[in-house]
Structure formats: structure tokens, C-alpha cells
Amino acid sequence: MIASPHLTSSVLERFDPRVLAALEGLELKARYVMEGFLAGLHASPFHGFSVEFSDYRDYQPGDDLRHLDWRLFARTDRLHVKRYLQETNVRFYLVCDTSASMAYRGTRAWGTKLEVARILAAALAWFLLRQHDAAGLVAWSGSRAAPHYVRPSQQPAQLGLVLGQLEALRPAGGPCLARLLDQTARLVHRRSVILFFSDLLEPAEDVALGFKQLRFYGHECLIFQVLDRDELEFPFGEAQVFEDLESGLRRAVTPAVAREGYLARFGQFMAHHQELFRSLEMPASVVRTDENPWEALAMFLAQRKRRP
Amino acid sequence: MNFGLLQPWLLLGAIAVAVPIWLHLRRKEEPNLVRFSALRFLDDSPQARSRPLHLRDLVLLALRLSALLLVAAAFAWPYRREPERAIVRESRVYILDNTLSQQANGGFGRDRTRILDELDRLGAEIQVAAIELTALPRVAVGFGDDREVARQRLRDLTPSHQRGSYLAAFRQAHNLLANSLGQQRRIVFYGDHQANQWTEEVNSPPFLERVRLDVAPPPATNAPTLALAEPQLQRVFLGDKAVVHFTAKLTHSGGVTRGQITLRANDQLILNRPVDLAGQPETIVLQAQWEVDPGLWLRGEAGIEGAPDALARDNRVFFVLPPVRVGRVALLARSPYLRLALSPEVMRGYWATRAIEPAQLGEELGRTTDEDVLVVESNYLQSHEARQLVGRYLEQGRGVFLLLDRVAPAIHGALRELGFALPAAPDPTPPAPARLQYFFSNHPVFHPFSSPDYGSLLEVEVRPTSRLDALEGMPLLFSESGDGLFFQGTKFPGRLFVAAFGLDREQTSWPTHLTFIPFLDLCLQNLRPEDATPLEFEPGATAVLSLPAEPPVREVVLRDGTQELRRHPVDQGQAQIRLPDRPGWYALTYDTGIVPERFVAVNPSPKESQLTYLTAPDALRLWQIERPNAAAPAPAALPARLSLAAIWQQRLWWWLLVAGLGALAIETLWTSLRRHSV
Structure with missing residues (x-):
């Protein structure tokens, strides 16, 4: 067991976006992210999440003979039956936003926001399935009439299904988070853990209803807000024409003049969301596309560690 | 003055003008454009994009379009033509007789000169074609040919030895006129008006409609x-x-x-x-x-x-x-004269005879190969097997020589099956001995005997076994009283000769006569199945040769002496050859061989030697359809034509090409100047 999944700075430096970019396929990228992350932990987080041997009890007539411990019988001349911990019943849903704003990639980013979200989701799916937890997927491409949906399962083939759907995601269309939340609430019936990957670049009041609805149904939600450095800091210098990725609207802007107002409005936007998530008791972390994603994963493990 | 295009399909190159238009309309990347995801934080109400597609650099676009259009037009090769040449007042077809009879007294050359003279005088409003009348009348000059080309083609014609059909030439001329543009249609015939040409095709149904006929006058007198x-x-x-x-x-x-x-x-x-x-x-x-x-x-x-x-x-x-090919004879006869005449001592090198024993007729029926000719006496036709054997020979196209040496009731039926009949009741007075009196001198068997060099058939005496009537056949030899003595059957694919007498001493004196061996040989030659391909053809004729299956032949080569004239491919054992125009005998060789496999002779039609002429042939009147009220067609516009050489002399295409390249040069200069100014 680990006390806390903190990462040292030396471990964080091992993350290399160039290596990540050189890897072929989402599965390799996910494993690179997740295994690198796990190797940097102080202790394995695996214990307690999977099928584990627990203790012995005396053999009772009618017990399955396969569970007899014959070695113990040789030593003690008594029949004992092995007992195991139950598998976890937690079901995880990976929910991925694919609006056109997720296609943005800043000059320093190692991927578009959607690519980062996709790799994070894939890494977590790989991790969860290794823990014998059930993992599924809900996503919505703007051009599709129906959402991408993979029912949670613990089967070994589930990883391929999830990765296949993640690979197929393409950024398109306008804001869709509110609709995605609504669809998720309709699709997820049992109490589950829902992991959101989105830039949340929509008014907080629009998506608040969806998150509240999920919370009302008893789902546990973790928010991975994927943002680019450009969105957070607005580092542009020269006068430029900006075109909105989702609406196609254009605006001639002088960044030096507009930066202050931008940061103020953006900060207000982030504060609204943080307030929303705090009120709904939803852990949220910001994943920057130019930084190591392991911090976000650490948040996830810390959150899971706090669960009874 | 209007224009035409020598290569009009090359105008499709003008489709390329879509390329510069697309280049101008396509959306260019703006250098200062940033596609951003958080535009909503920059301003509360960003301006809507209003960027309609519009043409920029109209001068540049016009230059590019002009260059492409000019080059495409240049490659289509435009040329001028005179509009006044476009009206066709008359379509005229000359028929130039080039048959052998027309060569008498230089008629062909004379008439050709007349046509050439008329061509020099005719204006452009008269459309002219010419048909050469040979075995297969052909269009020597088409309506679309230039006058100079027409003259040259007429000069290139050479006198032929062929016989052609006036009717076929007039039909072809009429077909040409049916597709012509002239207001008036005319056929001008230059020929010798050979009488047998006009009379043998006078019964053809009329076919000439709204066509004026002009015929050159025939020679004044018949030619020697x-x-x-x-x-x-x-x-x-x-x-x-x-x-x-x-x-x-x-x-x-x-x-x-x-x-x-x-x-x-x-x-x-x-x-x-x-x-x-x-x-x-x-x-x-x-x-x-x-x-x-x-x-x-x-x-x-x-x-x-x-x-x-x-x-x-x-x-x-x-x-x-062709050389003699040894024939095979099956003999079912007991006549000692016949057996002697067909013995190897007499017929060696000509006929190989195999005698059939009457007791072995059953085995003979089981044989898979038959001889060329079966010689049989009627006495054996009482046997069912013999009748079967005769029927098999005739059905398979082989020959049968039947000698009526005896008459029995069973023979009546057998003869009736062969197409002959005996008197129903036995003749109480058998026919008296008679001399041969008349014979069919044109028949190949008896043709040589029209010459006394082979002996006189009139000296031969026969005693017919019975009177014989031909139901399906024809008599070739008659007695003094007119009774048929020798017949040819026509009922079967195979040839059948029936003699109304046997060859015993009591029945005829023929076997001891000088004419017997030639007669018997000629009968057997005529009965033998022959190669159906003739050996004599008319000039320019087309013939189909059947070739032996082994060894396989790919080509038949027609040779005049050692000179190779033509090669004809062989398809499924047959070759279609076209004989030369010049009379003579020609050799045929196979593939690469030079040894002649066969020869053919080419001779003019004897009809072409009949130099008698008709001055007013009825056929010309009978071939025309009389419709007095028929309206004449309106004059049509002829696509004015120029000779290729004349078109090449025109420089329109060259100037278009220069203009196109000039436009491209200006476009390049313009673009360069714009870059420097930017």
C-alpha cells in the first residue's frame, strides 16, 4: 500500500514528449504514460484492487475441491479451503469531449488537446483493466448522430474496443459538453466512476445541470480539464486575426491590448468551474498539453486511495 | 468567308481554362490567421466572417485564359474556306466501264479522257464521284475528294480483263447519289453498251429515282x-x-x-x-x-x-x-470382260480394282472405308446386302456403275429406289439388238467421242436387258429407235450411271470395241468424287480453296512463275483467294514452300468477247421509277473542303499559337513585376 502517490521532480523529468510522439498507436502511448507513471510511484497501487488471496477456512462438505490447499494439508494434515477477496464492483466510464476546440495545439504542446485527452483516457483504461476493473467509454463526435459508447467490461478484449473507439475520435462541431453529459446520464445506470476529459470551454451554467444530474444519480465524477498554454496565458505578441475553431468567427486582435481582458475573463471562467466542482464534490485537475500528464494521474490515484 | 477546323476535337483542350479559374477562386491561407479555441474570451461579440469568393487579379486571369484558349484553338488548326463554294447544285456520278469489252479499240482510255476533260470544266457547285465498273464495281472517286485527287485517281486506273455488271454499277451510283447534297442528281455512263450486258439484266426491278441519266453513245458499228x-x-x-x-x-x-x-x-x-x-x-x-x-x-x-x-x-x-490420281474400284460383277478391263494389266496406274465376293457381302458392309467407285451388276441386287452397299456408296457421295445384266422381280424395287423403273409386266418380246445412235456429246463421258480419233460409238451394238425409264435421272445414250440405253441418276449425292445392258458377249459387242477402255475410264473418272474446287476462274474473281487437313497449312501463296503475288491466310482448312486481273495460269504454294501444290487458270469471260452493241437499251428506261410530281430536293450546303496542302499553307493556326505564347509571356512578366512590387 502507498501512503500517497506523490511524484518526485526527477521522475517527472523522465517524461519525454518526443518519445511519446515516436510511439505508434494509442496503446503504446498509453502504456508509456501509465507505466512510466507507475514506475515513479513509491509503492505499487495495485494491492487491494484485484482478486487477492485473503485467508483460509476449514473445509466443509460440498466445497469445491479445487480450492483445497494441498500443501497446507501435507504440512498440517487438515483440510483448508482458500478464501479470496471479492473483485471490485466499481465501473469506470471514460467520457471524452470531441468538440472542435479540442483540436487546438499550441506551439509548445506535445499534442492537441484531444490527443492528450485520448492518451490519458487510454492510459487509465489500460490501468483499470489491469486492475480487473470494468472500464467503458462515452464520447460524441460532432458529426455523429449517436455517441460512441463502449459498455464497461473486465474482459481482456475490452482494451482493444476502448482504444479503437478512442482512435476514431475526431474533433469537430461546436460545443457539445452539455449534450454529452446528458447522454452520459442516460447511458450510465448503475453507480459508477465517470472520468471526464474536456477543455470545458463552455459556460459553466450550461454544463452545471449535467454535472448536477450525474451527481444526483450518485455517480462519482473526476474531471480532467485539458487546456493549452496559449489558453491559459495568451502569450501572443503581434496583431493577428483569430478564428474560432468551433464557430468559424473571426476577430482581428492586438494581443498586447487584449491580453489583460482575456486573462481576466478566463480566470473568471475557471473560477466558476472550480466553484461548481467544489460544490458538487468533483475532483478536478488541469492537464496542460505542454506538461507531463502524470500529475493528473496522481490526482486520480490519490482520489481512489481515499475511497473506502 | 467562314472557318473550319481540321482537328476540332482538340478544342477539348479549352477545358483547361478551368484550372486558372480554380486557382483564382481557391481559398488562400492567410499568413496572420490563428485558429484559436478560446476566442470567446477575447471579445463578447466577435465579428462574423464575411469572405465571399471573388476573382482577384482579373488581368492575370484574363491573360491565362487567353493563352490557354488561343493555344487550344491553334491545335484545333483553323482554316478559312470560301462560302460561295458551299452550295451544291448537282451531284454527278460517272460510271467508267473498265470491262474487257470496253478495251476494244481503246474505249476505256478514250472515255477516261472524256471524264478528265469534263472534270476540268465543271465548277465547284457540281459534286463529282466516279465508279470503276469491274468485277466488283468500286468507288474510284468519292464526293469528298478534291478535284486534283480525282484526276489522279482516274489516271491511275489501268485497263482490266474483268467482266462487270452494268446493273451493279448503276445501283452503286444510285446509292452514292442517295447520300449526296446536290439539287440535281445525275449518272453519266461511259461504256461500250455491250448488248449482252443490257439484255441479261433487263428484268431487274426499277430502282433509279429522281436521277437523270446521261449515256455516252455506243460505237457506231459492231467491232470485228x-x-x-x-x-x-x-x-x-x-x-x-x-x-x-x-x-x-x-x-x-x-x-x-x-x-x-x-x-x-x-x-x-x-x-x-x-x-x-x-x-x-x-x-x-x-x-x-x-x-x-x-x-x-x-x-x-x-x-x-x-x-x-x-x-x-x-x-x-x-x-x-491435274495429274492422274489412281482410283479405287470395288467390283461386284461376273462379266469376264469387265474383270479383264479392270485388271491391273490394263488399268495399272489408273485404277486399282478389288473384287467383292458375293459370299462376303456381309463383311463388305462392315468395312469402314469404301472405294471410290462400285461397279455392280443388277443380278446381285437381289441380295439385300448388295442393295445396302449400293445405297451406302451413293449416300456417301461415291460413285456406282450399275449394269442391268438381268431382270428379276426383286430388282424392280431396287431400281425404283435408285430412281429408275422397269416395265410393270414382263415384256413378251425382249428388245431387239440395237446400235448406239445418239449420245450426249456435251457430257464429259461422251465429249471426247465427238472426235473420231477415239473410235466411233455408232459401231457398237447392244441388246438391252429391258426397257428402262428414268424417274430421277437423264438418258445419255440412245438406240436407233430412241430408247435410252445409258442413264445418269440424279437422286443421290453420289453419281450413278446405269447401263440398260450387261457386258456379256450376248448382250453387247462393246467390250471388244476400240472405244470400250476409254469409255470405261471416262465413266469411272466421272463417277469418282472430285475436288469441288474449279481450276479455271475469271480475272479478279474470288475463290475459296479447301485445303487438306494434313499437313496443316497456314497460308496459301499465289505465284506467277517464281514471283509471289499474294499471300492468303488459311482459316479452318479454307483459304479465300483473289485471282489476278491478268489472264494466265498461276501456281499455288503453301506456307514457305516453293513447289507448286496446284495450278489455276485465269481466262476472260467469253461474254466479253461478244462485241455487239445496243444503241437504245431498254434497261435504262425500265430501271427508272417514274414519279413526275416528285419535288426536287432543295440545294444543300456542302461543307466546303480544301486540300490538306492548301490548309497547311494557311497560317491561322500559327498566329493563334504565337498569340497564346505571347499571352503566356505577358502573364509571366506581370507576375514577376507584382512580386517585385510586393
Whole structure:
């Protein structure tokens, strides 16, 4: 067991976006992210999440003979039956936003926001399935009439299904988070853990209803807000024409003049969301596309560690 | 003045103008554009994009379009043509007779000169075509041909030896006019008006409609002529020597009184003697016999020279005769004379005889291969097996020589099956002995006996077994009283000769007569299934040759001596060959071989030697459809044509190309200047 999944700075430096970019396929990228992350932990987080041997009890007539411990019988001349911990019943849903704003990639980013979200989701799916937890997927491409949906399962083939759907995601269309939340609430019936990957670049009041609805149904939600450095800091210098990725609207802007107002409005936007998530008791972390994603994963493990 | 295009489909190159238009309309990347995801934080109400597609640099676009259009137009090769040449007032077809008879007194050259003179005088409003009348009338000059081309093609025509059909030429001319543009349609016929041409096709239904006919006047008088035609050859086997019997028809008219006949065969002069034609009929049959090697091809020519003769091209005839092929005879007869005549001692090298024993007729029926000819006496027809054997020979196209040596009730039915009938009631008075009195002299079996050199058939005496009537056949030999004595059946694919007598001593004296061996040989030759391919053709004719399956032949080569004339491919064992225009004998070889496999002779049609003319042929009137109220077609516009050389002399395409390249140069300069200014 680990006390806390903190990462040292030396471990964080091992993350290399160039290596990540050189890897072929989402599965390799996910494993690179997740295994690198796990190797940097102080202790394995695996214990307690999977099928584990627990203790012995005396053999009772009618017990399955396969569970007899014959070695113990040789030593003690008594029949004992092995007992195991139950598998976890937690079901995880990976929910991925694919609006056109997720296609943005800043000059320093190692991927578009959607690519980062996709790799994070894939890494977590790989991790969860290794823990014998059930993992599924809900996503919505703007051009599709129906959402991408993979029912949670613990089967070994589930990883391929999830990765296949993640690979197929393409950024398109306008804001869709509110609709995605609504669809998720309709699709997820049992109490589950829902992991959101989105830039949340929509008014907080629009998506608040969806998150509240999920919370009302008893789902546990973790928010991975994927943002680019450009969105957070607005580092542009020269006068430029900006075109909105989702609406196609254009605006001639002088960044030096507009930066202050931008940061103020953006900060207000982030504060609204943080307030929303705090009120709904939803852990949220910001994943920057130019930084190591392991911090976000650490948040996830810390959150899971706090669960009874 | 209007324009035409030599290569109009190259105008499709103008489609390329879409490329610069697309280049101008496409959306170019703006250098300062940032596609951003958080535009909503920059301003509360960003301006809507308003960027309609519009053409920029209109001058540049116009230059590019002009360059492409000019180059495409240049490659389509435009040329000018005169509009006043576009109205066709008359379509005219000349028929130039180039048959052999037209060569008399230089008629072909004279008429060709007339047509050339008329072509020089005709204006552009008259559309002209010309048809050469030969074995297959052909369009020598089409309506679309330039006048100079037409003149050259007419000059290139050479006099032919062929016979053509006036009717076919007029039909072809009418078909040409049916697709012409002229307000008036006219056929101008230049020919010799040979009488047999006009009369033999006078019954054709009318077909000339709204066509004016102009015919050149025929020669004033019939031309004197001297001609040889229809050569016939037969090998006659006299028992101790083999001779060839040659006949040909000599035709003379117009006061020819004397001629010189020559006959050559296999490079040997057979005959060279004068012949007196004064007071002789117009057609005389020439006959000659000479001894030949039966194992060799015979090829030769006969000629007649004399004066006056308007047409010398028909004075020679050529002939070929294949070598003797040993035939096989099945003999079912007991006549000792017949057995002796067909014995190897007499017929060696000509006929190989196999006697059939009556007791072995059943085995004979089981044989898979038959002989060429079956010689059978009627006595054996009482046997069912013999009747079956005769029927099989005839059904399979082989020959049967039936000798009526005896009459029995069973034979009545057998003869009826063969197409002959005996009297229903037995004749109480058997026919008396009779001499042969009449025979069919044109029949190949009896043709040589029209010459006394082979003996006289009239000396032969026979006693017919019974009177015989031919139900499906024809008599060839008659007695003094007119009774048929020798018949040819026509009921079966195979040939059948029936003699109304046997060859025993009591029935005929023929076996001891001089004519018997030639007669028997000629009968067997005529009964034997032959190669159906003829050996004589008319000039320019097309023939289909059947070739042996083994060894396989790919090509048949027609040769004149050692010179190769044409190669004809063989398809499924047959080759279609076209014979030359010049009379003569020609060799056929197979593939790369040079040894002749067979020979063919080419001789003009004897009809072309009849130089009698009609001044007012009925056919011309009968071929026309009379419709007095029919409206004449409106004059049509002719796509004005120029010769290719004249089009090349025009420089329009060149100037278009220069203009296109100039536009491209200006476009390049313009673009360069714009870059520097930016």
C-alpha cells in the first residue's frame, strides 16, 4: 500500500514528449504514460484492487475441491479451503469531449488537446483493466448522430474496443459538453466512476445541470480539464486575426491590448468551474498539453486511495 | 468567308481554362490567421466572417485564359474556306466501264479522257464521284475528294480483263447519289453498251429515282473480233497410251477470214497452223489431242491471231489439268470382260480394282472405308446386302456403275429406289439388238467421242436387258429407235450411271470395241468424287480453296512463275483467294514452300468477247421509277473542303499559337513585376 502517490521532480523529468510522439498507436502511448507513471510511484497501487488471496477456512462438505490447499494439508494434515477477496464492483466510464476546440495545439504542446485527452483516457483504461476493473467509454463526435459508447467490461478484449473507439475520435462541431453529459446520464445506470476529459470551454451554467444530474444519480465524477498554454496565458505578441475553431468567427486582435481582458475573463471562467466542482464534490485537475500528464494521474490515484 | 477546323476535337483542350479559374477562386491561407479555441474570451461579440469568393487579379486571369484558349484553338488548326463554294447544285456520278469489252479499240482510255476533260470544266457547285465498273464495281472517286485527287485517281486506273455488271454499277451510283447534297442528281455512263450486258439484266426491278441519266453513245458499228474461250481438257486412257483431249471455242465476226492457231503445253509447241475462217460459222470448236505424261500437271495456252480484231486481249486461253490420281474400284460383277478391263494389266496406274465376293457381302458392309467407285451388276441386287452397299456408296457421295445384266422381280424395287423403273409386266418380246445412235456429246463421258480419233460409238451394238425409264435421272445414250440405253441418276449425292445392258458377249459387242477402255475410264473418272474446287476462274474473281487437313497449312501463296503475288491466310482448312486481273495460269504454294501444290487458270469471260452493241437499251428506261410530281430536293450546303496542302499553307493556326505564347509571356512578366512590387 502507498501512503500517497506523490511524484518526485526527477521522475517527472523522465517524461519525454518526443518519445511519446515516436510511439505508434494509442496503446503504446498509453502504456508509456501509465507505466512510466507507475514506475515513479513509491509503492505499487495495485494491492487491494484485484482478486487477492485473503485467508483460509476449514473445509466443509460440498466445497469445491479445487480450492483445497494441498500443501497446507501435507504440512498440517487438515483440510483448508482458500478464501479470496471479492473483485471490485466499481465501473469506470471514460467520457471524452470531441468538440472542435479540442483540436487546438499550441506551439509548445506535445499534442492537441484531444490527443492528450485520448492518451490519458487510454492510459487509465489500460490501468483499470489491469486492475480487473470494468472500464467503458462515452464520447460524441460532432458529426455523429449517436455517441460512441463502449459498455464497461473486465474482459481482456475490452482494451482493444476502448482504444479503437478512442482512435476514431475526431474533433469537430461546436460545443457539445452539455449534450454529452446528458447522454452520459442516460447511458450510465448503475453507480459508477465517470472520468471526464474536456477543455470545458463552455459556460459553466450550461454544463452545471449535467454535472448536477450525474451527481444526483450518485455517480462519482473526476474531471480532467485539458487546456493549452496559449489558453491559459495568451502569450501572443503581434496583431493577428483569430478564428474560432468551433464557430468559424473571426476577430482581428492586438494581443498586447487584449491580453489583460482575456486573462481576466478566463480566470473568471475557471473560477466558476472550480466553484461548481467544489460544490458538487468533483475532483478536478488541469492537464496542460505542454506538461507531463502524470500529475493528473496522481490526482486520480490519490482520489481512489481515499475511497473506502 | 467562314472557318473550319481540321482537328476540332482538340478544342477539348479549352477545358483547361478551368484550372486558372480554380486557382483564382481557391481559398488562400492567410499568413496572420490563428485558429484559436478560446476566442470567446477575447471579445463578447466577435465579428462574423464575411469572405465571399471573388476573382482577384482579373488581368492575370484574363491573360491565362487567353493563352490557354488561343493555344487550344491553334491545335484545333483553323482554316478559312470560301462560302460561295458551299452550295451544291448537282451531284454527278460517272460510271467508267473498265470491262474487257470496253478495251476494244481503246474505249476505256478514250472515255477516261472524256471524264478528265469534263472534270476540268465543271465548277465547284457540281459534286463529282466516279465508279470503276469491274468485277466488283468500286468507288474510284468519292464526293469528298478534291478535284486534283480525282484526276489522279482516274489516271491511275489501268485497263482490266474483268467482266462487270452494268446493273451493279448503276445501283452503286444510285446509292452514292442517295447520300449526296446536290439539287440535281445525275449518272453519266461511259461504256461500250455491250448488248449482252443490257439484255441479261433487263428484268431487274426499277430502282433509279429522281436521277437523270446521261449515256455516252455506243460505237457506231459492231467491232470485228477474234477470240478463243472455254477451254476444256480431258485425259483419255486408250489402254496403251494416255492422251489429253483439248477443245476450245473459236469465235470470229466482222470479216475475219484467216487466223493462225498456236497451242502450247508444258513449254512444248503442240500446234501451230493456219485456219481458214471464211465462210465458217461464227463459233467453231477447236479440238486437239496429244500424248502426255499422266503423272504431271498439264498447263498451257492456246492462241489465235488474225485481222481485223478490235480486241486482242481475248485471243489467248489458258488451261491447267491435274495429274492422274489412281482410283479405287470395288467390283461386284461376273462379266469376264469387265474383270479383264479392270485388271491391273490394263488399268495399272489408273485404277486399282478389288473384287467383292458375293459370299462376303456381309463383311463388305462392315468395312469402314469404301472405294471410290462400285461397279455392280443388277443380278446381285437381289441380295439385300448388295442393295445396302449400293445405297451406302451413293449416300456417301461415291460413285456406282450399275449394269442391268438381268431382270428379276426383286430388282424392280431396287431400281425404283435408285430412281429408275422397269416395265410393270414382263415384256413378251425382249428388245431387239440395237446400235448406239445418239449420245450426249456435251457430257464429259461422251465429249471426247465427238472426235473420231477415239473410235466411233455408232459401231457398237447392244441388246438391252429391258426397257428402262428414268424417274430421277437423264438418258445419255440412245438406240436407233430412241430408247435410252445409258442413264445418269440424279437422286443421290453420289453419281450413278446405269447401263440398260450387261457386258456379256450376248448382250453387247462393246467390250471388244476400240472405244470400250476409254469409255470405261471416262465413266469411272466421272463417277469418282472430285475436288469441288474449279481450276479455271475469271480475272479478279474470288475463290475459296479447301485445303487438306494434313499437313496443316497456314497460308496459301499465289505465284506467277517464281514471283509471289499474294499471300492468303488459311482459316479452318479454307483459304479465300483473289485471282489476278491478268489472264494466265498461276501456281499455288503453301506456307514457305516453293513447289507448286496446284495450278489455276485465269481466262476472260467469253461474254466479253461478244462485241455487239445496243444503241437504245431498254434497261435504262425500265430501271427508272417514274414519279413526275416528285419535288426536287432543295440545294444543300456542302461543307466546303480544301486540300490538306492548301490548309497547311494557311497560317491561322500559327498566329493563334504565337498569340497564346505571347499571352503566356505577358502573364509571366506581370507576375514577376507584382512580386517585385510586393
